[in-house]
Amino acid sequence: MASIDLEKMLVKIKNTQWSLADIDWEAPGAELITEEQWPKLKEFMSDLMWIEHVGARAFAAMAKKAPNDTLREIYSYFHAEEQRHANAEMALMKRWGMLEGDEIPEPNINLRLVIEWLDRYADEMPVYVLGTVVPMLEIALDGALCTFLLETVDDPVCHQAFEKINDDESRHLGVGFTVMEMQGHGKTYIKTVQMLAPLLDPRLLLGIASYFPLLNKMRDNVVAMGLPEEKLYAAMNKFEKIGGRTADGRRNPWFQIIRHHARFVVDRSNRAYHVPVDAIVRLTGYIPRRALPAVPSWVKELTYRPAA
Amino acid sequence: MSTVSETRKPRRKAAARKTSSAKRVKSQAEAVVSRSEVLIIGAGFAGLGSAIRLRQQGIDDIVILERATDVGGTWRDNTYPGAACDIPSNLYSFSFAQNPDWSRSFSGGSEILRYVHHLADHYQLRPLVRFEHNVESMQYDEQQGVWRVQTSKGLFEGRSIVMAQGPLSNASLPNITGIEDYQGHKIHSAMWDHDYDFTGKRVAVVGTGASGIQIIPELVRKAGFVKVFQRTPGWVLPRPDFETPGWNKALFRRLPASQDALRKALYLFHESVALGIIWDTPLTGLVERIGRMHLRMQVKDRWLRRQLTPDFRIGCKRVLMSSDYYPALQKENCKLITWPIARLSEKGIRTVEGIEHQFDCIVFATGFDVSHSGTPFPVTGRDGRVLGEEWSGGAQAYKSINVSGYPNLYMTFGPNSGPGHNSALVYMEAQIDYLVRGIQTLRERKLKALDVKPDAQRAFNRDIQRRLAKTNWNSGCKSWYLTEDGFNATMFPGFATQFARQMAEFDMGDYTLSPV
CATH class of the missing domain: 3.50.50.60 (FAD/NAD(P)-binding domain)
Structure with missing residues (x-):
């Protein structure tokens, strides 16, 4: 896959917009969700919806740091599109009777910590850091989870919504990998070291401290729901394959970092990684909710209603 | 400002050319409604201010063409709730017609409009104004040394023209998909x-x-x-x-x-x-x-x-x-x-x-269709040149007020006269005094035409663009100050004092003089 023309991509993005109102959320098919599926699906959808929302916030941060106007506008659209995905997934939950009134599903503690980090520090991060992490999250979690969902849920409205969501996601990934290559283009030794410098930034270290357990927690969650672990790993390997397809991509030091980290995650036998990270997952489970500050107001923008 | 891309122009040029040639033919046959020494287009601040200053210099043969039914320009049109000027009223008024009674430090639109009405009444300008006369095109007759202005109500002639129609007079709806679908x-x-x-x-x-x-x-x-x-x-x-307190x-x-x-x-x-x-x-x-x-x-x-x-x-x-x-x-x-x-x-x-x-x-609240590269109506100068065409790459003028090839034509708020930090009226007054001098010169020296030399205009613009490159307007953001290509035909790169100094000097050496 060659790098894409971002100008053309922006036009395409603008021309392929859709709304929740384009889908008939009352159409028959909701009854195809089995009683057995329902409780697991509720948790699954809630996690999925929050990942989309977290991705949205990351794109908002990237829009602030984008190296040019076109990319800035693309990221502003992606920010809104990820929010649209979260809204559509909430609309599905509403359809399936998984939301009480106007309730927003509660994020798990690890997502909650990531939300807190994004709110405080994401805007300060260089674009190449989030620009590498986000495609990883999208391809691994979004990609694997969405495929799994469509394989297990028969409701045609769900398929209709995810067809649109997947179209958006393929554009997000196309841009994501192109930007990773752009960031790796013509890298000299000095520039590479400069790009790695944020690793010493305590704010980024905090981000890493919330990102690592999130991945393990999500792995545990999806496995509990019946998704074969290998599917998640296959999706993560796809990141390595696509991200490393060109010399520019491979030269991006953040691609190398994320790729190596993905290998740790995939390798269950790597106890040096998984024992401490799993311990953090357990530890974070003890954090009392009330110890956390109030959720940032951007979280309250979520809605399942097609019209407001 | 603003949001959403503005509707723009390329269509206008072709249409303008068409209308222009059609009008040219028409104008030759049509009877002239009125001939005057000066024709002013627009009865807003600039048009009325020009008329006041011209009269103060003894030039009385003036006709003002106004497309609406009253004076006031932008303050007549912009009556939305909360409309106000963001320059203090004591500075957003003419120095030669100050108002001691401003009710607030930043007066609202209605009070500013009352001030414009006061100008029209106090200086008895209303008899000069032809209301509901929308200018459709204008053309210079080189032989006679007059401008023929085609309006919706007939043909007008003037030796000199003051284009005071305002840069922000045409409202523009944003170019959003489905704007026609909305039923509310x-x-x-x-x-x-x-x-x-x-x-x-x-x-x-x-x-x-x-x-x-x-x-x-x-x-x-x-x-x-x-x-x-x-x-x-x-x-x-x-x-x-x-x-404003009463004692003040x-x-x-x-x-x-x-x-x-x-x-x-x-x-x-x-x-x-x-x-x-x-x-x-x-x-x-x-x-x-x-x-x-x-x-x-x-x-x-x-x-x-x-x-x-x-x-x-x-x-x-x-x-x-x-x-x-x-x-x-x-x-x-x-x-x-x-x-x-x-x-x-x-x-x-x-x-x-x-x-x-x-x-x-x-x-x-999406602003105006700012003409960076066109004119609000076709303007045909010497040898049939069309201003909109000459400006297709971005508007350029000499000292913001004259354009070579368009003799005796003065523009208020022409290219590169926009202020970013001070009262627009300070700039306007400087332009008005300049155009009064030009019109006076024509009269005193018994000239048919005063046309700026192309070299002088080029040198002026080279300098302006060089100075603009160092300003914040040209620092990378998109704004209505710039054309789509990033050309700044709008702002003056300097202090208001520098602009006033630029306009205070009327260099006859920069003009070609044509005797009657």
Whole structure:
């Protein structure tokens, strides 16, 4: 896959917009969700919806740091599109009777910590850091989870919504990998070291401290729901394959970092990684909710209603 | 400002050419309604100010062509709630016609309009104005040395022309997909519908530029719910607006020198602001800090503050002044939407986050169709040249007022005369005094035409563009000051004092003189 023309991509993005109102959320098919599926699906959808929302916030941060106007506008659209995905997934939950009134599903503690980090520090991060992490999250979690969902849920409205969501996601990934290559283009030794410098930034270290357990927690969650672990790993390997397809991509030091980290995650036998990270997952489970500050107001923008 | 791309122009050029040739043929056959020494187009501040100064110099043979039914220009058209000037009234008025009775430091639109009416009445200008005369085209007759101006009500001739139609006189609706599909009420800020009752209504305001931020607090007071659609947040500085105490008015009446002194002080203060706004200097950081502090003091929520924080250098776009915009956005019945607009639908606005926001009324505070490269009507000069065509790559003039090949034609707010930091009327007065001198010269030297030399115009523009390159306007953000290609045909790169000095000198060596 060659790098894409971002100008053309922006036009395409603008021309392929859709709304929740384009889908008939009352159409028959909701009854195809089995009683057995329902409780697991509720948790699954809630996690999925929050990942989309977290991705949205990351794109908002990237829009602030984008190296040019076109990319800035693309990221502003992606920010809104990820929010649209979260809204559509909430609309599905509403359809399936998984939301009480106007309730927003509660994020798990690890997502909650990531939300807190994004709110405080994401805007300060260089674009190449989030620009590498986000495609990883999208391809691994979004990609694997969405495929799994469509394989297990028969409701045609769900398929209709995810067809649109997947179209958006393929554009997000196309841009994501192109930007990773752009960031790796013509890298000299000095520039590479400069790009790695944020690793010493305590704010980024905090981000890493919330990102690592999130991945393990999500792995545990999806496995509990019946998704074969290998599917998640296959999706993560796809990141390595696509991200490393060109010399520019491979030269991006953040691609190398994320790729190596993905290998740790995939390798269950790597106890040096998984024992401490799993311990953090357990530890974070003890954090009392009330110890956390109030959720940032951007979280309250979520809605399942097609019209407001 | 603003939001959403403005509707533009390329179509206009072709249409203009067509109309122009058609009119040319027509004009030769048609009887002339009126011949005068000076024809002024537009009865706003610039048109009326020109007429006053011309008369003061003994030039009385003036006709003013006005497309509307009253004087007032932009202040007659912009009557939206909250309309006000963001330059203090004592500076936003003519130095030769000061008003000691301004009710506030920043007077509202209706009071400014009353001042314009006062000018028209006090100086007895109304008899000069031909109302409901919309200019359709104009053409220079080189042999006779006169301009023929085709209006909706016949042909007018004038030796000299003052194009004072204003740069911000044509309202523009944004180029949003589906704008025709929306079935609710649509209002443009520059064509306010005073009959529409906002009470209890769901209202959208598209655009958060100079007019948007004035309308929003007023609508929030009245409407049921207001959603504000913002594309790019601007820099908003506090506006110290207060009522003028009675003693102050009395002082100005009894001792006009005190008002002169205040005016001078305001002028110098605004001149100093240029250092922070026009160029990137240490003061720029200071003014930005004031903007950020204003935001921090008025907005407590971190995300909302982020949404309202500009990501361009202050001055690059128009600096906004308001102390009640941020509080209005945080009222219970108001919400800021920063999602990009995908399209308009039958019932409202669909944004990219997938939601259809439904409204009873959409207010477009999306500004004006600023002519960077065209003219509002076809202007044909010597040898059939068409100004819109010559300006297709960006408008250029000599000292913002004359264009080579278009003799005896003067423009107020022509190319590169826009101020970013001081009263537009200071610039306008300098232009008016210049054009009065030109018209006087024509009369005193018994000349047929005064045409600026192309070399002088080229040299002037080289210098202007060189200076513009160093300004904040050309520092990378998109604004209505620039053409799509980033050419700045709008702003003057300097202090108002420098502009006044530029206009104070009438260099005859830069003109070709044609005797009668």
